[in-house]
Amino acid sequence: MKNKTDMTAFDKDDIICDCSGTTKGKVYSLVEKGITTLDGISRKTGTNSGCGACEYDVQAFLDEIVDTNDSYP
Numbered sequence: 218m219k220n221k222t223d224m225t226a227f228d229k230d231d232i233i234c235d236c237s238g239t240t241k242g243k244v245y246s247l248v249e250k251g252i253t254t255l256d257g258i259s260r261k262t263g264t265n266s267g268c269g270a271c272e273y274d275v276q277a278f279l280d281e282i283v284d285t286n287d288s289y290p
């Protein structure tokens with residue numbers, strides 16, 4: 218899995234889900250392991266499983282960093 222955004226392009230300690238305390242760096246590392254969906258990230262970190270307020274932000278971040286072209290060779 219390739220990320221289309223470099224890890225230095227954002228603050229890896231930036232918390233993207235207040236309920237679970239998940240950081241952008243954690244989401245990025247999961248994407249590198251091939252977990253690229255909102256549901257998959259949620260299962261691993263607990264994002265979007267509390268109040269749900271982070272759903273849009275997590276999806277937008279995934280859209281920003283996941284290289285979808287990599288999925289369709």
Ligand code: FES
Binds near residue numbers: 236265267270271
């Ligand atoms: S902020 Fe992520 S579930 Fe509440």
